[in-house]
Amino acid sequence: MVILGGGVGGTIVANQVARQMSDDLKKGTLGVTVITDSEQHVYQPMFLYLAFDQVVPSEAKKPERGLLHRYVKMVVGAADHVDQDQKTVVMTDGTSVPYDYLVIATGSRPAPEQVAGLPEGGHLFYTEEGALRLRQALHDFEGGRVVITVGVPHKCPVAPLEFTLMLKAWLEAKGLGQKTEIVYTYPIGRIHSLEPVAQWAAPVFDDQKIESHIFFNPEQVDPEHKTITSLEGETLDYDLLVAVPPHTGQDVIGRSKLGDAGQWVPTDRASLRMKGSDDIFVLGDATDLPISKAGSTAHFEADVVAANLVSLLNGGLGSVRYDGKVFCFIETGLTKATYITFDYLNPPKPSEPTEMIHMFKMAYNRLYWLTPAGLL
Ligand SMILES: Cc1cc2nc3c(=O)[nH]c(=O)nc-3n(C[C@H](O)[C@H](O)[C@H](O)COP(=O)(O)OP(=O)(O)OC[C@H]3O[C@@H](n4cnc5c(N)ncnc54)[C@H](O)[C@@H]3O)c2cc1C
Incomplete structure (x- = not known):
């Protein structure tokens, strides 16, 4: 075999x-x-x-x-x-x-090259190399407009939401909350592919003043003028662009x-x-x-x-x-998380985020190695 x-x-x-x-x-x-x-x-x-x-x-x-x-x-x-x-x-x-x-x-693999200009103009956290580059960019960031853009299909469907909510909390902790605008784009007519997750996340984004643009399929990035344009014809300015690019097998x-x-x-x-x-x-x-x-x-x-x-x-x-x-934790900032579990017949129902669920996720990150070993 x-x-x-x-x-x-x-x-x-x-x-x-x-x-x-x-x-x-x-x-x-x-x-x-x-x-x-x-x-x-x-x-x-x-x-x-x-x-x-x-x-x-x-x-x-x-x-x-x-x-x-x-x-x-x-x-x-x-x-x-x-x-x-x-x-x-x-x-x-x-x-x-x-x-x-x-x-x-x-x-699967992220394919940023499918969006013209994205490899040069944007960041991603889906590879070690990309996450390290983004780490430096965030370290150097002094405020401005952050655009988070999402292409489909991609692995870990909740990661764009997690990144956005973690970024919001991280910028506030760094004292940059008032100096930063966060804009999130999603390719379909709601902010997540799973409808119950979209329904749960939309008011959370509203509360946190995260601006969302739906029906936005990233098509082209202009690194010189710092703009991203969608297939639908919308153009957004950015100071920092973070993408979850479309993936391929x-x-x-x-x-x-x-x-x-x-x-x-x-x-x-x-x-x-x-x-x-x-x-x-x-x-x-x-x-x-x-x-x-x-x-x-x-x-x-x-x-x-x-x-x-x-x-x-x-x-x-x-x-x-x-x-x-399927089971997924969803980080909702730096100290709280929720989770979803669903299957072919039963849709997900995100619950109220708690510190305990975040701590479970932190613990799982350490215990992960038991999973491939077949012990967890
Ligand atoms: C930033 C990020 C956050 C994520 N968060 C979560 C999360 O919270 N929860 C969750 O459940 N999932 C999460 N995921 C998704 C998860 O990591 C993947 O869905 C999972 O790893 C897929 O498992 P797999 O076995 O199908 O493929 P992989 O784990 O990607 O393994 C594929 C293997 O195939 C090998 N391979 C590929 N091509 C060849 C070749 N030609 N020859 C030889 N070997 C080859 C690769 O080297 C690799 O070892 C996240 C992913 C990312 C990037």
Whole structure:
């Protein structure tokens, strides 16, 4: 069995299968291999806190090898493409890794280059490099107009709201509240894709005097004149531009001709099998499912994929179904947070933010490493 991608979803699958099938792995009658292009496992939610200088980069990563079950083989290298006919993953160095079952867990990537001028004129906190640049810009900021703009699709749907509310509190704590205007743009006709979250957040933004512009799909940034223009024709001035850019699936999906135009893999929403395939499973950000691309989604999906693989390897039918479960904390400033939990049938209902929920989130940030290990 081969798992392509050593992020949260791929690592959980590998460890759960290895733990349940450890006798077979020990005897050599089963092999579990994780292919990852980085020796480091990255906990991406830390980038939000990195931008505000609340953590340092080393707190967001640990060696992937240390998180994997000892019987799981790890191949470090970039996969070039999947050859479905030969049932192999072909690596960029020309070597091949054969599979009987393949799990695609390659995640997604921000694509700021899809908005002309954005890489030069804007900041992002979705990568370590971007968060560090933004950290410096915030450190140097002395007041003005901050525009936060959002493209779709993107991972962690609540992160733009969290960043905006954290920024508001952070600027006030720094004494810049009166000297700063915060403008938030969102591509559709409300300020969040999930309607109950939009209904909850709109009055919070009003209370905090955060100006929102809906139906704003970022199209072009003019770094010289410091303006951003939407597809709809609206232009906004900024002193500091922070973007959550649109995302795409990984290029390995495009090169393998497994995905749609956005390089998302067509996936059955219950079985998590790639559509039209019996031996390929897909999870996490890599799927084309119209649900939140979040670490918790990858986690709940990984439980289903691992259970089905263990069932199939033991002669079962692999019929465990994913119910669409997602859980997200939402930071609402620097000291309080709320959370949402939802699935295919039950919409989210954000509750009143509390300090306790914020403290849970802080604690989870430290405990995260138990999640890929399959222990939490
Ligand atoms: C700022 C920020 C805040 C976030 N906050 C939250 C949050 O609060 N809660 C939450 O649930 N989620 C949050 N997320 C989202 C979460 O991090 C992702 O949704 C999650 O990591 C997706 O898991 P995954 O396993 O699908 O992909 P990833 O964890 O991204 O893993 C993909 C893996 O595939 C590897 N890979 C890709 N291409 C190749 C290739 N060609 N060859 C070999 N390896 C390859 C990558 O190196 C990586 O190891 C946040 C994300 C960001 C950026």
